[in-house]
Amino acid sequence: MKLSGKVGCVTGSARGIGWEIAQVYAQEGAKIVLCDLQQADVDRALAQLRLPADNMLGLRADVTAEDDVVRLFRAIKEKFGKLDVLVNNACFAWPREGPIDLEVAETPLAVWQKVLEANLTGTFLCSREALKIMRAQGFGAIINISSPQGKQGKLLRGPYSAAKFGVEGLTQVMALENSARKIKINALDPGGIVATEAIRNIPRNKGKKMLSPQAVRPCAVYLASDESAGVTGISLVATDWNTQQGIEVPYMIA
Numbered sequence: 001m002k003l004s005g006k007v008g009c010v011t012g013s014a015r016g017i018g019w020e021i022a023q024v025y026a027q028e029g030a031k032i033v034l035c036d037l038q039q040a041d042v043d044r045a046l047a048q049l050r051l052p053a054d055n056m057l058g059l060r061a062d063v064t065a066e067d068d069v070v071r072l073f074r075a076i077k078e079k080f081g082k083l084d085v086l087v088n089n090a091c092f093a094w095p096r097e098g099p100i101d102l103e104v105a106e107t108p109l110a111v112w113q114k115v116l117e118a119n120l121t122g123t124f125l126c127s128r129e130a131l132k133i134m135r136a137q138g139f140g141a142i143i144n145i146s147s148p149q150g151k152q153g154k155l156l157r158g159p160y161s162a163a164k165f166g167v168e169g170l171t172q173v174m175a176l177e178n179s180a181r182k183i184k185i186n187a188l189d190p191g192g193i194v195a196t197e198a199i200r201n202i203p204r205n206k207g208k209k210m211l212s213p214q215a216v217r218p219c220a221v222y223l224a225s226d227e228s229a230g231v232t233g234i235s236l237v238a239t240d241w242n243t244q245q246g247i248e249v250p251y252m253i254a
């Protein structure tokens with residue numbers, strides 16, 4: 001097992017890509033911290049992990065709320081005494097309640113702010129609190145979930161693309177600031193549209209071929225494990241990484 005003895009926290013992990021990463025980290029021997037917006041969702045996911053109570057922790061936390069984030073990382077320190085891996089995953093391209101697919105010329109400030117806060121401010125707040133623990137212990141890994149839109153703009157993705165470019169930049173800055181402290185900080189871009197439940201539920205996506213959520217698993221394990229010791233400040237594309245490693249890229253029909 002590649003993550004034996006490690007403690008990993010995945011934000012926005014009650015479903016989707018975060019849940020996928022939490023599951024594979026548990027299978028690889030890590031102790032798991034889940035967080036999401038609703039405690040009931042966190043409890044349901046925790047139950048499905050089937051880990052001993054000593055090896056998991058689940059809290060309701062909004063990553064955009066400073067008090068929630070401070071409470072989350074304090075609870076991690078109290079329960080496990082350390083934090084090896086943080087995955088900043090909790091995000092969305094458009095608010096789930098809409099509106100969606102807006103041009104920048106018609107985007108309300110409130111929508112812009114929601115997308116920026118979840119993607120970018122959430123990554124900043126969680127990283128800052130995790131770094132307090134990781135700097136004191138002298139090791140750690142942070143993985144920021146990015147997107148193809150964090151490297152190239154796409155129509156009707158103004159706030160999301162701006163936020164993910166920001167996540168890529170923040171990854172590079174944090175890597176520079178922490179490389180001498182044995183803390184590696186990298187981005188992970190799935191490499192395409194991932195058929196999470198929310199994506200599959202969008203009517204126009206029915207029947208389309210998309211990445212299976214499992215596509216992110218091997219790369220997420222690599223960046224969290226000691227195999228990537230010294231690797232910092234890069235943005236890995238899961239599909240490319242899989243291919244380079246000779247691992248099949250799994251697809252599915254939404």
Ligand SMILES: NC(=O)c1ccc[n+]([C@@H]2O[C@H](COP(=O)([O-])OP(=O)(O)OC[C@H]3O[C@@H](n4cnc5c(N)ncnc54)[C@H](O)[C@@H]3O)[C@@H](O)[C@H]2O)c1
Pocket residue numbers: 011012013014015016017018035036037061062063064088089090091092093118122145146147148189190191192193194195196197198199
């Ligand atoms: N699905 C894709 O096609 C795709 C592609 C590239 C990148 N991504 C990225 O992957 C990550 C996960 O996306 P997903 O598709 O799994 O989304 P999802 O909606 O399926 O899951 C996101 C989870 O995050 C939670 N969440 C949202 N805001 C939160 C907040 N403020 N605090 C705590 N939890 C919060 C949600 O409740 C949900 O459980 C995001 O960073 C997204 O940008 C997704």
